Amino acid sequence: MIPISTLAGKAVALFGLGGSGLSTAKALVAGGAVVTAWDDNAESVAKARAEGIGTGDLRQADWAAFSAFVLSPGVPLTHPKPHWTVDLARAADVEVIGDVELFVRERRARAPHCPFIAITGTNGKSTTTALIAHILTSSGRDTQLGGNIGTAVLTLDPPESGKFYVVECSSYQIDLAPSLDPSAGILLNLTPDHLDRHGDMDHYAAIKERLIAGSHTAIVGVDDAYCEAIADRVTLAGKRVIRIARHRPLGEGFYADGSRVMRAEGGFAEVFAELDGIATLRGSHNAQNAAAAIAACLSVGVPKDEILAGLASFPGLKHRMQPVGRKGDVVFVNDSKATNADAAAPALSSYDRIYWIAGGVPKEGGIVSLAPFFPKIAKAYLIGDAAQDFAATLGDAVPLEISQTLERAVAHAAADAGGAGGVSAVLLSPACASFDQYKNFEVRGDAFVSHVAAIEGMTMLV
Numbered sequence: 001m002i003p004i005s006t007l008a009g010k011a012v013a014l015f016g017l018g019g020s021g022l023s024t025a026k027a028l029v030a031g032g033a034v035v036t037a038w039d040d041n042a043e044s045v046a047k048a049r050a051e052g053i054g055t056g057d058l059r060q061a062d063w064a065a066f067s068a069f070v071l072s073p074g075v076p077l078t079h080p081k082p083h084w085t086v087d088l089a090r091a092a093d094v095e096v097i098g099d100v101e102l103f104v105r106e107r108r109a110r111a112p113h114c115p116f117i118a119i120t121g122t123n124g125k126s127t128t129t130a131l132i133a134h135i136l137t138s139s140g141r142d143t144q145l146g147g148n149i150g151t152a153v154l155t156l157d158p159p160e161s162g163k164f165y166v167v168e169c170s171s172y173q174i175d176l177a178p179s180l181d182p183s184a185g186i187l188l189n190l191t192p193d194h195l196d197r198h199g200d201m202d203h204y205a206a207i208k209e210r211l212i213a214g215s216h217t218a219i220v221g222v223d224d225a226y227c228e229a230i231a232d233r234v235t236l237a238g239k240r241v242i243r244i245a246r247h248r249p250l251g252e253g254f255y256a257d258g259s260r261v262m263r264a265e266g267g268f269a270e271v272f273a274e275l276d277g278i279a280t281l282r283g284s285h286n287a288q289n290a291a292a293a294i295a296a297c298l299s300v301g302v303p304k305d306e307i308l309a310g311l312a313s314f315p316g317l318k319h320r321m322q323p324v325g326r327k328g329d330v331v332f333v334n335d336s337k338a339t340n341a342d343a344a345a346p347a348l349s350s351y352d353r354i355y356w357i358a359g360g361v362p363k364e365g366g367i368v369s370l371a372p373f374f375p376k377i378a379k380a381y382l383i384g385d386a387a388q389d390f391a392a393t394l395g396d397a398v399p400l401e402i403s404q405t406l407e408r409a410v411a412h413a414a415a416d417a418g419g420a421g422g423v424s425a426v427l428l429s430p431a432c433a434s435f436d437q438y439k440n441f442e443v444r445g446d447a448f449v450s451h452v453a454a455i456e457g458m459t460m461l462v
Contacts, residue, residue, distance in 0.1 A: 001027055002158045006105045008032030011065045013058055013094070015085045016072020017044035020152040024070055024099045025053045027154040036061055038085075058085055063092035073098050073172035078203075098176025100169060103153045105179065111159040115300040118147075118180065119292075120169045120211050121188025121221065123343075128188060128289040129168040130317045131281075135297050135310030136164050148173060164300065171207050178210075184296040185215030188288065190226040191342075205230065213237070217299040219292055223247050242295045246288035254295055256287030261294060272304070273311055279323045279331070280316030283350035315462075319445035321347050324462045325452040330417045332410075332452045335429035336445030341369045344431040348373040351425040355379050355413040356398075357406065360432030360444070362386035367393050367431050374398050378424065379416055381409035385436045406437070406444070410451040426452075 004027050014025050017039040025037045025048060038058045039045050049055045069089040076083050077096065089096050107116060119129045126149050133145040144156040147167035157163060167182075174180060190205050205226045212218035212234055218241045220231040235241045243253035250264050259276040262269045272294060275281045281290055290311060297307050316322045318334075325332040333351075338344040340363040348354065348370060358367065359382045367390055380400040382390050387402045394400050403409035410426070417424040428448045430441075438444040453460055 001030060002103065002106055002154045002156060004028045004031035004033060004102050004106055004154070006031070006102070006109050007068060010034065010067035011036070012068050012070060013037075013061060013063070013066045013085070013089070014070040015039065015058060015083070016075050017041070017048045017053075018072060018074065020099055020154075021072040022048055022051070022053070023152040023155050024072075024102065026051070027099075027102070028070070029053060036066075058088065061088075063088055063094055066092070066094045069094045069096050070102065071096055071098055071176060073170060073176060077172070077175055096176065097178070098173055099152065099154050100147065100167065100173045101177040101179065103156075103165075103167070104177060104181055107159040107165070108181070111161055111163070114159050114161055114163050114165065115184075116165040116167070116182045117184045117186070117296045117300065118167050118169050118182035118211055118215070119186045119188070119296075120171070120174060120208055121186070122191045124188050124285060124289050125168050125186075127286065127317045127320055128186065128292050129166055131289060131293045131311075131314055132296055133166040134314050135293060135302065135307055136166065138310045138313055139302060139306040141302075169211055171204060174211050175207050179214065180211055181214045181216075182211070183215070184217045184219060184299045185212040186219045186292050186296055187212050187227060187230065188221045188292060190224055201226070209234070212241075213239070216240070217242065217296075219244060219295045219299075221245065221288060221292065222250075222253075223288075242299070244288060244291040244295060246284045246291075254291035256284050256291065259287065261287055261291050263294075273308055275311070278312060278314065280314050280321070281311065282321065283346050285346045285349075286321075319441060321350065322445075322462070324449050325455070325458045325460050327414070327455065327458050328418060329421075329423045330414070331423075331425050332414075332458075333425050333427045333429075334445045334448050335427060336434070336441045336448060338429040338431060339363070339433050339441055341365060341367050341431045344429040345370060345373070347427055347429040348376065351427065352376060353378050353420070353422060353424045355381065355417045355424060355426045357381045357383065357403075357409045357413060357426070357428045357448075358430050358432065359383035359386040359390055360430045360434050360438075361436050362389055362432050366390065370431065371397075378420060379413070381413050383409050383430075383437070384432065386432050390431075406447055407451050410448065411455070414452075414455050 014037040136143040148170040149168040245255040261273040263272040319337040434444040
């Protein structure tokens with residue numbers, strides 16, 4: 001835990017007592033703040049009270065007494081309208097901040113020079129975050145990994161010299177971190193997302209820009225127009241900017257050339273890393289992720305040989321294009337985190353012969369956008385609520401069966417792929433939410449792994 005000493009002795013309001021909110025409340029109390037915490041869920045309030053957190057209905061609070069208001073990132077700050085607590089805080093001229101802002105203030109107070117890498121982007125940020133942390137950890141550095149990737153940032157060890165912090169930041173967290181100042185800030189890409197919480201694409205992009213605008217070194221993917229414009233603006237502001245690209249060469253920066261990551265300087269390009277043969281870094285999207293990780297690690301002093309070793313040993317992010325088993329020439333891949341068509345596209349682009357397991361609760365648009373990948377699909381095994389709709393979309397373009405259950409789909413796909421000859425992938429990339437059959441995509445992915453493990457002759461990779 002990181003005790004928040006920067007608010008010691010100060011009265012602090014807090015709303016949102018879920019996992020990260022409760023951790024934040026504990027960190028504030030541990031640092032000596034006088035906390036008044038609240039949540040719309042009475043059980044969450046009772047749990048916090050039982051753990052020694054001061055609670056009170058913020059509708060009845062004296063807001064003039066508060067020095068800060070800490071808001072959970074899951075609670076609306078601006079759209080579709082500010083939460084009622086935000087209105088009360090602003091009326092009393094109380095700053096509204098989040099857990100990442102508390103972390104960056106504590107870092108500045110305790111150990112301002114300890115390396116801090118922050119990562120954001122619409123797609124790929126979790127893989128990039130995990131890859132950076134793996135490179136640092138495998139090279140023997142004390143690495144603290146947290147943020148939006150699943151570990152609340154304030155549950156990490158307190159900042160001190162020699163520790164490296166790798167923090168994934170969502171747009172919600174950035175919006176609540178006005179003084180975010182990483183050693184290296186990464187913005188991978190921008191496509192429309194969470195617009196219900198940000199109003200429009202321009203506002204969403206402006207929030208993401210804050211992460212790199214405050215960084216010592218800005219690392220920006222320039223494959224989309226929004227990010228390219230951001231990179232230009234930050235450069236004009238005098239910031240050091242390293243550009244990365246997956247679809248085109250660059251005169252300066254890092255870019256993907258097939259399975260190679262190229263480094264360009266002074267108009268000359270050289271191969272920095274060869275990703276061919278690294279199963280967890282297949283596809284041009286992962287070349288972009290690797291390029292960003294390389295740039296970030298170089299910027300905090302990691303030498304090339306240690307970076308290359310970390311790339312080669314990267315185990316992948318669980319549930320995201322994760323090779324989990326192999327039998328002969330067939331690899332079994334858990335991409336359960338692909339809960340819509342756009343998220344499934346990278347995996348479908350990364351293998352040449354695919355036995356595709358898809359379905360669940362469909363998202364708007366279904367799988368129509370995936371039609372360019374249909375020629376690569378040897379057979380589809382459709383499960384859950386979306387099975388009939390997906391079958392209609394696939395039509396005569398792809399052989400298919402309505403498997404209904406994941407267990408049946410895995411068994412049938414393994415049998416079909418095993419007799420096909422050549423290298424094949426049995427790929428769970430559902431392009432759907434899981435809620436018809438599983439609590440979440442993690443449970444669905446774990447079920448896939450267990451079904452793969454039950455196949456006779458399987459060599460498990462996890």
